[in-house]
Amino acid sequence: MDLHFADAKPTDEERDAVDGYLGPPESGWEGGERTEADLRWARGGHAARDRRDLLLPALHAVNDRIGWISEGALDYVCRRLTIPPAEGYGVATFYAMFSVNPRPARVVHVCTDLACAARGSRALVAALEDRLGPAGAARDGAVWQPSPCLGLCERAPAALVIQAGTAPGSGPSDAGQAEYATAVVAPATAEGVVAAAHAPQAAPAEPQAAEAVPQAGDPGLVLLRRIGIVDPADLDDYRANGGYTALRHAFALGPSGVIREVLDAGLVGRGGAAFPTGRKWEATARQPERTHYLVCNADESEPGTFKDRVLMEGDPYALVEAMTIAGYAVGAHRGFIYLRGEYPRALHRLNHAINQTRARGLLGENVLGQGYAFDIEIRRGAGAYICGEETAIFNSIEGQRGEPRSKPPFPVEKGLFGKPTAVNNVETLVNVLPILERGAAAYAATGTEGSTGTKLFCVSGTVSRPGIYELPFGATLRELMDLAGPPESLRAVLLGGAAGGFVRPDELDIPLTFEGTRAAGTTLGSGVVLALDDSVELPRILLRIAEFFRDESCGQCVPCRVGTVRQEEALHRIADRTGAAAATDIALLREVGQAMRDASICGLGQTAWNAVESAIDRLGAYE
Amino acid sequence: MTTVPKPVPVPVQLGLPRRLVEFALDDEPVRVPEGSTILDACEAVGKDIPTLCYGDTLTPKNACRVCVVEVEGARTLAPACSRKAEPGMTVRTDTERARHSRKIVLELLASSVDLSTTPHVAGWIREYGAEPDRFGPDAATVADRAPKVDNDLYVRDYGKCIMCYKCVDACGDQWQNTFAIAVAGRGFDNTISVEHDAPLTDSACVYCGNCIEVCPTGALSFKTEFDMREAGTWDEDAQTEATTICAYCGVGCNLTLHVQDNEIVKVTSPHDNPVTHGNLCIKGRFGFQHVQNRD
Ligand SMILES: Cc1cc2nc3c(=O)[nH]c(=O)nc-3n(C[C@H](O)[C@H](O)[C@H](O)COP(=O)(O)O)c2cc1C
Ligand code: SF4
Ligand code: SF4
Ligand code: SF4
Ligand code: FES
Ligand code: FES
Numbered sequence: 010m011d012l013h014f015a016d017a018k019p020t021d022e023e024r025d026a027v028d029g030y031l032g033p034p035e036s037g038w039e040g041g042e043r044t045e046a047d048l049r050w051a052r053g054g055h056a057a058r059d060r061r062d063l064l065l066p067a068l069h070a071v072n073d074r075i076g077w078i079s080e081g082a083l084d085y086v087c088r089r090l091t092i093p094p095a096e097g098y099g100v101a102t103f104y105a106m107f108s109v110n111p112r113p114a115r116v117v118h119v120c121t122d123l124a125c126a127a128r129g130s131r132a133l134v135a136a137l138e139d140r141l142g143p144a145g146a147a148r149d150g151a152v153w154q155p156s157p158c159l160g161l162c163e164r165a166p167a168a169l170v171i172q173a174g175t176a177p178g179s180g181p182s183d184a185g186q187a188e189y190a191t192a193v194v195a196p197a198t199a200e201g202v203v204a205a206a207h208a209p210q211a212a213p214a215e216p217q218a219a220e221a222v223p224q225a226g227d228p229g230l231v232l233l234r235r236i237g238i239v240d241p242a243d244l245d246d247y248r249a250n251g252g253y254t255a256l257r258h259a260f261a262l263g264p265s266g267v268i269r270e271v272l273d274a275g276l277v278g279r280g281g282a283a284f285p286t287g288r289k290w291e292a293t294a295r296q297p298e299r300t301h302y303l304v305c306n307a308d309e310s311e312p313g314t315f316k317d318r319v320l321m322e323g324d325p326y327a328l329v330e331a332m333t334i335a336g337y338a339v340g341a342h343r344g345f346i347y348l349r350g351e352y353p354r355a356l357h358r359l360n361h362a363i364n365q366t367r368a369r370g371l372l373g374e375n376v377l378g379q380g381y382a383f384d385i386e387i388r389r390g391a392g393a394y395i396c397g398e399e400t401a402i403f404n405s406i407e408g409q410r411g412e413p414r415s416k417p418p419f420p421v422e423k424g425l426f427g428k429p430t431a432v433n434n435v436e437t438l439v440n441v442l443p444i445l446e447r448g449a450a451a452y453a454a455t456g457t458e459g460s461t462g463t464k465l466f467c468v469s470g471t472v473s474r475p476g477i478y479e480l481p482f483g484a485t486l487r488e489l490m491d492l493a494g495p496p497e498s499l500r501a502v503l504l505g506g507a508a509g510g511f512v513r514p515d516e517l518d519i520p521l522t523f524e525g526t527r528a529a530g531t532t533l534g535s536g537v538v539l540a541l542d543d544s545v546e547l548p549r550i551l552l553r554i555a556e557f558f559r560d561e562s563c564g565q566c567v568p569c570r571v572g573t574v575r576q577e578e579a580l581h582r583i584a585d586r587t588g589a590a591a592a593t594d595i596a597l598l599r600e601v602g603q604a605m606r607d608a609s610i611c612g613l614g615q616t617a618w619n620a621v622e623s624a625i626d627r628l629g630a631y632e
Numbered sequence: 633m634t635t636v637p638k639p640v641p642v643p644v645q646l647g648l649p650r651r652l653v654e655f656a657l658d659d660e661p662v663r664v665p666e667g668s669t670i671l672d673a674c675e676a677v678g679k680d681i682p683t684l685c686y687g688d689t690l691t692p693k694n695a696c697r698v699c700v701v702e703v704e705g706a707r708t709l710a711p712a713c714s715r716k717a718e719p720g721m722t723v724r725t726d727t728e729r730a731r732h733s734r735k736i737v738l739e740l741l742a743s744s745v746d747l748s749t750t751p752h753v754a755g756w757i758r759e760y761g762a763e764p765d766r767f768g769p770d771a772a773t774v775a776d777r778a779p780k781v782d783n784d785l786y787v788r789d790y791g792k793c794i795m796c797y798k799c800v801d802a803c804g805d806q807w808q809n810t811f812a813i814a815v816a817g818r819g820f821d822n823t824i825s826v827e828h829d830a831p832l833t834d835s836a837c838v839y840c841g842n843c844i845e846v847c848p849t850g851a852l853s854f855k856t857e858f859d860m861r862e863a864g865t866w867d868e869d870a871q872t873e874a875t876t877i878c879a880y881c882g883v884g885c886n887l888t889l890h891v892q893d894n895e896i897v898k899v900t901s902p903h904d905n906p907v908t909h910g911n912l913c914i915k916g917r918f919g920f921q922h923v924q925n926r927d
Contacts, residue, residue: 013812013836015827080828093804093811093836094827102816109828393818410815415694415714564795564815564822566695568733571740574772574820582768597766604736607709607729608697615708 064408076173105392136199218323273449280434308397456482505534510623569614685796749850799843
């Protein structure tokens, strides 16, 4: 490949950030000093291009260090990885966490999404406009911007401060640049956000993950049983609490035995699509192609969803063990965790857990001395809900724009790097532990015939005890709401997130199962249960949902790229209207919504009208 | 340059004949070679399906969704241009549902992009009863983007761009391997761009014009065409086309010269040429001025 570069040069700091991640350049072809030897041979073949998947982490390295990605830095990354700069630019401009325009080192992401809106984010934003200036305007070395759901909904309203800088622990740079730091401010007050915006390293520590689990310590818990009980940074503690018994069972059963158990247990995916996990594994394992991959979908960006974060922060070894079992079952030797970019603590905990397990021979060339090689790599997302779609995740890891691929071919045939791949949600994977520890039959004894086991629910909004709840499938929405402390005047519950649907207060007897919600014309989705009392202005909530889909559409297909814009425009027009005055636009919304549902490439466009439709049909919005 | 009457050699069929796949298309049984798409089958039996992002020389990107059809048993509609025919499947091209999505796609595009130079689209808008105006005068649009006129050979008028990805695929690994352009940004704000949104002259572009060849909307056009349209002198009805062989080198690419008032106004290349598939280099594409220097 004959690449063309303009003459923008990286600064020393930028070069240092990139080389810090990629190692020093080997030759002038990669952007190093040009030597005489470089003139005699060319590098640019497959070996050079094979490192394309390092693009996203390399862009993170620059963004983490400098706070934005300059022309010189982007060109240097592209030169190092033999990537056409136009493509590098296309990737860098895809993600909300990156900026190709100069900005301060400290960026404050202030959640204005559903749960936070129900808990005062508007007042917070108004106060921040007063104290930090308008969104997007740099002041005093910081800039704030509104953000989609940060996955901190139990502590709404939430904010996240990210300060670009040198690697933590390495001290300030020669140029006086501070260390990289993040601060979660939740529940956020204007004072707290302003203080963290100026000194994130001095912000008060976050509460333990167990604080997000109101049932913590309850002996009936399965998936959450260790949260608040074990030290998430201590492998021995994990093992003392049942850790790694499931993996031993797995080795005793062999890969097909594990798949058999998962099939018999009736496990279905918890990421939203409710696909039987055993069938996915079987189909992956069966592919004759030798290299298989496992991808753990930890992108968790569906508004109102935070269960995977709590699992990863509170019991990270469980995910590592579960992935090892899944990898063993599907015949993969490499697993990737695609982790949402805005989850600093989960990143930290998982990194620690992976390093510890690797050091103890629980990952690596010979796991538990059983002759099975498996390792896990974390890839950070960079602010794109769409990258949680199971094929967009591959493109994102591969260093392409995070656009969904068309199916067929399905991931089990051609997934990551074109190889057979099993993609599973964090919660789905963690379920494999109780299946193997207790056996399929015991596992399936909980729940209903169509929905076995337990389910995590992300309860937020106007309830008195928001958090993650674990209930056996089949419990009703009412039982869940009673646990969480419903508001006195419940107006509606959003089930399944922005891609889900609203239900009325008189529908609380809906059983929380896949089949029960389906029969009621709604969905469990990712387990979101967002309660809204009657102080909430429904049209504003619907507008926020529409805005979310417009912002997060990858832009690939017309029904979604333009349809989500037209949906938002129509909802704007009728924000203050009802009855006949809204009728034309509602008819328009239905028509556009039908085409989005029928003709969009992926689930984002296909579901972008669901919640709005349910608000109109079930809640009588705009009547 | 000499004019050759029949420039396109018939491709030699190699390998075994492909197996046939039988399925029901609008309640009629059809048989097509294995690997054919639903669109191929529709073409074979003379059914007209609108297409925009489909390109006869490119791998389908199926981004526009104007070609959707109903496949029995499927939750969503399927793009005819890329969905492969499967034995026993039942496909309907003209259902209420499929027509509805096509109509909305046309409305969404026509309300957000300048389609004035997109062939066929006005006819489809009539046929499907699409009313792009119903989104109101304030509907967001990219039609107001200013054309990028930064070189003497061709113009990029992204106010006319429907984001079909064809130019990117032609410039990239499907044909040209230059990778000068890519999709940048996300969602409604996405666009085709060189790095840092720089002028084309600062990019890797080699001016092969292979992106212009595949662009279905006129967003990419010869500078000559762009200028004549601005001046109001562009008149396709008054143009003649002559296909000839490029005289610059020994490859022997076919050139189709579009001539108006005895001047070459643009150059295309036949897509069915088995060697070049419509691709040219800068010399064949733009090096025609010497033919008409009369002084
Ligand atoms: C727009 C979009 C976003 C998604 N985001 C996520 C996500 O963040 N996490 C997740 O596990 N699944 C997500 N999914 C679902 C995945 O495509 C996929 O179904 C899931 O990861 C499969 O895992 P499971 O079978 O274990 O549920 C998303 C789907 C769509 C269409
Ligand atoms: S439906 Fe939306 S998010 Fe999905 S591919 Fe189409 S434009 Fe992208
Ligand atoms: S003219 Fe050729 S090189 Fe330039 S952008 Fe178009 S396809 Fe790419
Ligand atoms: S410029 Fe033309 S070919 Fe390129 S994406 Fe736009 S419409 Fe398609
Ligand atoms: S953190 Fe604000 S809505 Fe989830
Ligand atoms: S022509 Fe088939 S999707 Fe565009």
